[in-house]
Amino acid sequence: MPLDERKLEVLRAIVEDYVATEEPVGSRALVERHNLNVSPATVRNDMAVLEEEGYIRQPHTSAGRVPTDRGYRLFVDRLSQIKPLSAAERRAIERFMFGAVDLDDVVYRTVRLLAQLTRQVAVMQYPSLTKSAVRHLELVPISTTRVMLVMITDTGRVEQRLVELPGPTEADDVTELRRLVNAKLVGEQLSETPALVQSLVDEVHPDLRQIMAPLASVLLETLVERHEERVALAGTANLTRAGLFDFQGSLRSVLEALEEQVVLLKLIGEVGNDGYREPRVRIGGENEVADLRTTSVVSAGYGPGDTIVGGMGVVGPTRMDYPGTIATVRAVARYVGELLAQN
Amino acid sequence: MPLDERKLEVLRAIVEDYVATEEPVGSRALVERHNLNVSPATVRNDMAVLEEEGYIRQPHTSAGRVPTDRGYRLFVDRLSQIKPLSAAERRAIERFMFGAVDLDDVVYRTVRLLAQLTRQVAVMQYPSLTKSAVRHLELVPISTTRVMLVMITDTGRVEQRLVELPGPTEADDVTELRRLVNAKLVGEQLSETPALVQSLVDEVHPDLRQIMAPLASVLLETLVERHEERVALAGTANLTRAGLFDFQGSLRSVLEALEEQVVLLKLIGEVGNDGYREPRVRIGGENEVADLRTTSVVSAGYGPGDTIVGGMGVVGPTRMDYPGTIATVRAVARYVGELLAQN
DNA sequence: ACTGGCACTCAAAATGTCCGAGTGCCAGCG
DNA sequence: CGCTGGCACTCGGACATTTTGAGTGCCAGT
Secondary structure, three states: OOOOHHHHHHHHHHHHHHHHHHOOOOOHHHHHOOOOOHHHHHHHHHHHHHOOOOOEEEOOOOEEEEEOOOHHHHHHHHHHHOHHHHOOHHHHHHHHHHOOOOHHHHHHHHHHHHHHHHHHHHEEOOOOOOOEEEEEEEEEEEEEEEEEEEEEOOOOOEEEEEEEEEOOOOOHHHHHHHHHHHHHOOEEEEHHHHHHHHHHHHHHOOHHHHHHHHHHHHHHHOOOOOOOEEEEEEEHHHHHHHHHOOOOOOOHHHHHHHOHHHHHHHHHHHOOHHHHOOOOEEEEOOOOOHHHOOOEEEEEEEEOOOOOEEEEEEEEOOOHHHHHHHHHHHHHHHHHHHHHOOO | OOOOOOHHHHHHHHHHHHHOOOOOEEEHHHHOOOOOOHHHHHHHHHHHHHHOOEEEEEEEOOOOOEEEHHHHHHHHHHEEEEEEEEOOHHHHHHHHHHOOOOHHHHHHHHHHHHHHHOOOOOEEEEEOOOOOEEEEEEEEEEEEEEEEEEEEEOOEEEEOOOOOOOOOOHHHHHHHHHHHHHHOOOOEHHHHHHHHHHHHHHHOOHHHHHHHHHHHHHHHHHHOOOOOOEEEEEEHHHHHHOOOOOOOOOHHHHHHHOOOHHHHHHHHHHHHHOOOOOOEEEEHHHOOOOOOOOEEEEEEEOOOOOOOOEEEEEEOOOOHHHHHHHEEEEEEHHHHHHHHOOO
């Protein structure tokens, strides 16, 4: 049965009231607070239909109704519109981010900001390497057989790695290597580099090849592997606020899931993959991570200009203020994007 | 009144049982489980004395006894001896740490290891800068008016900072600056550098002074300020295990405290200051952080050889297995120290 | 100095009672 | 035909009451 206008209105009212009060909402309370111009009895009939269709349910007979995941989904997709941020919130964002000194600091401030504004757990992926370009490569001799490789990307990120050389090496040779490597790689997207590194090894003067080999393998490691997989987290204390009712007793497993960086990446990271940066909402069971089936996730991609270098988002109970949260996540993601672009 | 041998034995038994069962322990249960060769009535008398002296207390009349902070303190100081680690635990440490690729990875693995072994919340300070020495400074031109300063320390840590120059600058000048800065600072302890930076500004050729000034201030910032203040955290999920009984409802504030990096530093960081690296135990109210009055902290310094570059530790309910926890923290701190020394 | 016995206390669990919000259904109304 | 008011019914939560048992303190006896 298609839901008519009023039934949708009833669903919206239920979601809003339940989010606000945290208590199952009954027909009387509903007509009192929202001015649907009908009687409780009518609402009850509508509720019965909504329940049949799986949008709401009763915790027990003779209790009020509570939205199901499906109900929230409908609400998010069709019944809500994103609240514009208040002026106070806009100011808070600027104040909070003002004076960030380096990339780590930006990330750190952002998660805390998000956690504070949404009063939920905030997660943010460090800018992914693969989407950024090489700005400079530095080779620093540590001893005659060791060199520290330092890479700086255009997102301002710095990676370092130790390289063990096969034998004692002249400072001049190191300088030459530095020149070669920079000439070849600076300005390139990281994702393009593996092929280039290979050609470096092939083209290099035979005298240097022995040294180039280990350097190349470390380079590859630095450029592609691992480590783009870092995630910052804040606001776990907010989990206890939502507390015992949501997450019924599974608070522990939620915390555990949040500590698994890999899990978080899956959650937040895949935002960027489709090149779509607008907030995305996953509600309860829609979530692939079993431990987070009692939570909803609102995540968005961020990055300078048109590129997306990572994701950020918020994890909270399914009973959350979706319009507000979505708006906040979007605003913060945009702001950080601008910040990165200025660099 | 001085406590005789048996009363101490009773206290030890109470602590051990309470830690094991999480329930107030009564006189009968005590004589049954430990073979003190006396009757419950006798134990009751001893308990009365222990209570008078403030080592134990009753949650309510007609309940068993529970150790107080003071009781735990006595237990830790005089009644317990550190359990040697089991072979399995030793293996776990090695297996877990094997293959760590860089400093960040070592820290990350260490906290997770600690959290897992102790089944509590683990905290670890990133190796502090002040105790380490400058290995190399690099200046990378980003544009004509911007330079990226990269510092590498002998603990393998890398710090970077952007420097805004007052005007367009020649590459040659940058090279010259790099030479000057390195000549002056490489090999010096970070704590010694502020004076040297000042002399750099004074001694530099007047042509370069204009450029040196902003560089110097950023240098100072990088060398001393902030940022040595980073902390890694793991195992917050373990808080829920101890759960509702300990931390009575203050779980939230504990989580909040744990998110405050500054607080954690105070907790863990001061270990190194006295140059003493053995585990230190702070029990309940002994703790200076108000939000952590319901917890105990076991912390130790770590570092290569004789120097201490940071602290690590464990936060848990006062009702914790002190001998085991102390042993684990000590062993892990030592292991990490050795690891750093090998570098 | 220790023990067994006894009266007493009190929190927690079990049981019972009541209340009201909420429901489903139905007959009547516009 | 859709909405409404009315009514009987359900059931969880709040509250009061009782029961139970672990634990205590104290004292007289060995």
